[in-house]
Amino acid sequence: MSSHASNRARVIPLRPVPAAEPDAPPRAAEPADPAERAPREPLWRDVVGDVLRRERLAQERTLKDVAEAARISMPYLSELERGRKEASSEVLAAAAHALGLGLADLLALTHRRLVRQGRSRPLGSHTATRRTEASARPGDIRLAA
Template structure:
């Protein structure tokens, strides 16, 4: 009767990052509009590689860059932020949100 039952360890929930939510909003809107990453980057005045990193949540764009990308998508920064916030709210309905990395 000395059997030990081991339960799998629970992995701590990974908090979503603001830059990932913003990048996801930008990518989704670009794809919904049928735009290529190179065309959007050119209109926003940034390198396609940088835009790709923003979309993948690897880079946190400055307010100026975010404004340029949002404008190139015919959105406001407030619209991008609102959509990102909604994404985070859905993803973290049971936990905290990490807004800075």
């Protein structure tokens, strides 16, 4: 290595910036204010983590207490509650049982939270579902994935 080498790091973009076409109209910039952006679906891990944390706090229990009862590490439980980790069904069941809940109870609480958050979305986001239901004919069979 030469002593004349620059100390500056070279930055390589992860996504190439698309070149603007000469005849294309300029694209609208994303709104600077996050509140102006379209609402995003919540992540499962965020909602489950929030439910776990709220239940733990409602019981006035510490992270250490619940983590020991669930036989998982305290830092891992903390990351679950903050939505930083995607937990397996076994870990979710252990955390739920440590809080005196069954896995079905945890899933039901999470479902309720998702439904409440979904109601805050604009009605236009459900038009594709309504259109499909309207075009169905009697006797049609639908398969769900």
